[in-house]
Amino acid sequence: MLEVVRAGLATTVQDLGRPGYYHVGIPISGAMDRLAARTANLLVGNPEDAALLECPFMGPELRFSDARTVAVTGAEIAPRVNGQARPLWTSFRVDKGDTLSFDFLEKGARIYVAISGGIDVPVVLGSRSTYALGALGGFRGRKLEAGDLLPLGAGAGAAEGRTVPEHLRRMPEMPARLRVMPGLYWHRLTEEAKQSFFEDTWKVAPEADRIGYRFRGGRPLTFVPREQPFGAGSDPSNIVDAAYPYGSIQVPGGTEPIALHRDAVSGGGYMMLGTVISADMDLIGQLQPHTPTRFVPCDMAEALRARAERRKLLDAIRAHLAA
Amino acid sequence: MARTESRYSFGGDEHLFVEIDEEMSLEAFFKSLSVCTAIEEAKIEGVTEICPANASFQVKFDPDVIAPADIEAEVRRIEARAQASHRIATRILEVPAYFRDPWTTETLLRFRDRHQDPNATDIEFAARINDYPSVDAFLAAFTGSPWFVSMVGFVAGLPFLYQMVERRRQIQVPKYLRPRTDTPALTIGFGGCFGCIYSVRGAGGYQMFGITPMPIYDPQQKISYLQDFMCLFRPGDILVWKPIDREGYDSIKADVEAGRFVPKMVEVTFDLDAFERDVDGTNRKLLEALHA
Structure with a gap:
């Protein structure tokens, strides 16, 4: 007990x-x-x-x-x-x-x-x-x-x-670097927003828990103008409610990106601009509020390499403790 | 449906995201549901979660077991074959609904500063902007047709509901300007073109119209009809509202607590083509099946 x-x-x-x-x-x-x-x-x-x-x-x-x-x-x-x-x-x-x-x-x-x-x-x-x-x-x-x-x-x-x-041991760098695969509703962002998202240094907001981590301090993200599809809602960051991947980054109103984590809400009506790769999800769990954070663009090949490296690290820990 | 080809995108290295259409329609929902069912039946090794949503779906996979390009090719192949199905075997369920109840009314009054119209209740606002002459007329339309459970999620067991009428008759209401920090459990909500039932107490941005005494999620699995599984709703279910008053609410709540309450539920086949030919006639038959 x-x-x-x-x-x-x-x-x-x-x-x-x-x-x-x-x-x-x-x-x-x-x-x-x-x-x-x-x-x-x-x-x-x-x-x-x-x-x-x-x-x-x-x-x-x-x-x-x-x-x-x-x-x-x-x-x-x-x-x-x-x-x-x-x-x-x-x-x-x-x-x-x-x-x-x-x-x-x-x-x-x-x-x-x-x-x-x-x-x-x-x-x-x-x-x-x-x-x-x-x-x-x-x-x-x-x-x-x-x-x-x-x-x-x-x-x-x-x-x-x-x-x-x-x-x-693996802990985030300072500033933290989270690799993100652009995708999902990435096409909804303007070219300026696609650049500024990766250029700006964001800070972990106090609203950071098991559901998701909110970031602030970067330039607001702007959206490609369109007539909103039926059922999506009137804000340009709205979509017809869809499933949210773990690690996906949504940006309600274009202001504060939220990366969903292990207790994620499973779906909703905000566009997601991409997803933190599986290998970097652990790092989010070690970020304190106010930690400066950079999002780093990443493609599938690099995401899979990072995943393999993380597995190798785990194998090394197992081998070390089995010895 | 506005679009004929689905859009594929990866959500990181573990999720394949497929958007059937940008806009909501029953046809897009049907396609999403039937492709998801076919993916499930295909039992693809490495697929860990299949999540149908309103007009899109998501497949979670383990890239150590199946390569991203392979899962995409497999899902594309399944989608190409599965798109014909317009008939589904499903369930129709009756949900008692106590509109303009004291609990959601008390809550909405606490959050007037986050609302478009601080001088009206949520349901008065919804009735007015949808051009109904009165709240009663609005409620008659709201409860007058069945609703499709087009997605389950956000939080555990929460059904998203899509009104089964022609688009010109569909109710649409914006969400709160800023989300509330509180919503009573089992609140009947509405946002965009979707209704919902909040399965647990918590934050929320949908307008609040009423409450049901019928639990839809029970993590303890003590409620008699939730002992097999803790969530009542599945995507593809059809829901019918049964308006009740305070007396009806109290009586059902007592029955639930005593373990006597059983939701009214029958199995039905739904045909999208028949529905599109004759909306009111198809809905009438669904109600007859429920009450037979």
Whole structure:
């Protein structure tokens, strides 16, 4: 049993997600930074898809009722056991009655706290991930609150001191660079807007969560004039409501691009100018509000190369920890 | 339909997006639905999600299993073969609707500063701009024909509804100037040419006309008719509104809570060509099937 003493800002139970129900509006969910989540599980000896805690911007305070192996990956928020500092990206032991707490956020946005045995909440539609908007999965369909008691699974747990070296960790650069494949309704933008979108440095807005990340500060995007199609709505950024890809970037009113993430709304009536490539989705999960961000144009060949590189990195992490 | 050739585009390296038409029409929706059904039946390895939408659809795939060019070629081949189907086997469902209810009225009054007409309610505004002499006349038109569930999504289980009448009779209402931060669960909304039922409480930009006592999404799966699956609606369902008053609302809500309520639902075949030849006659037959 894991007792939540302090919950943090929006701590949720996540795994690698719930594919297969997007056509009825239930998004895939799961860890925003998949690579960090997989690594945390590998460090403690869990299967990569075990349920763990995702904590944005601030760590929780947790009390253990039995001995476990723990690892914290992702953002730089230093863990402490009974007040004693512990390293990030490294497995450590906690004993019965120990308290895990955290320092303030230094870098990145989300930590992943893996515990040997995993968080044993019920599997709903094939996953333990929390989809808070639909009150589905996770712990009672919601973010954690002080006083919650989370069931933990059985699992021996790996030894302490297992670590992943820095070159096998992946965090955004400064300014962040997100590769975007233009497409979908890209043709609705004027030539000026197509250029300025990629030229301008945007900043992550405070509205940045599991549903999507909003960016502001770039020049407003203008649209090719047209008579709006029947059913689309009157704003030039409107389309007949369509399905939204994960990572797709919509621009309501042409002002603030929103990149949809793991808890995406599955469709709607705003034009999308393109899509963040799959290899860079993890990086969005580590962006703090106000982070300067550049969108970098990318074609399918490069997206597939980046995808293969990310897989190679994951294979290297697996090999390192298996050795 | 304005366009004969679909537009293909990739949404990153994991999504194929196909726009059947830029504008909404039942024909575009039918084509989207039938191509999606055919893609599902083809059981293409590497396809993980198929999402039909109003006049477009999206296929999510794993590029490690099937190359982007191959999935596009496969879907194009399926689309070329599938476009003939104008008949679907589907369900018709009755949804009780309490219009001008106290809960959505209270909510809309809180957000008047985000509305086109702060001095009218949403339904008064919609009636006026659609040239109906009264809200009652507007509601008679709103509930007078069935609606197609042309898409399910935005959030879990939310149906988008498309009015089954000729375009000149279709109701159109703009969305709020700025979205509300609150909408009661089960609100009957309207924006553009689409109706909807909000499955969960939350933000929203559609005009609010009323509320239904009939849950359409239950993540706990405690509601008797949502135990097989937590979302009631599927794309292609046909919906019929049944206007109710406060007494009817309270009585259905009590039945739902006691596990006694079962939505009225029958299986029907819908033929788009027959519908286009005789809209009112086809709609009448659908209602007869529901009440038989």
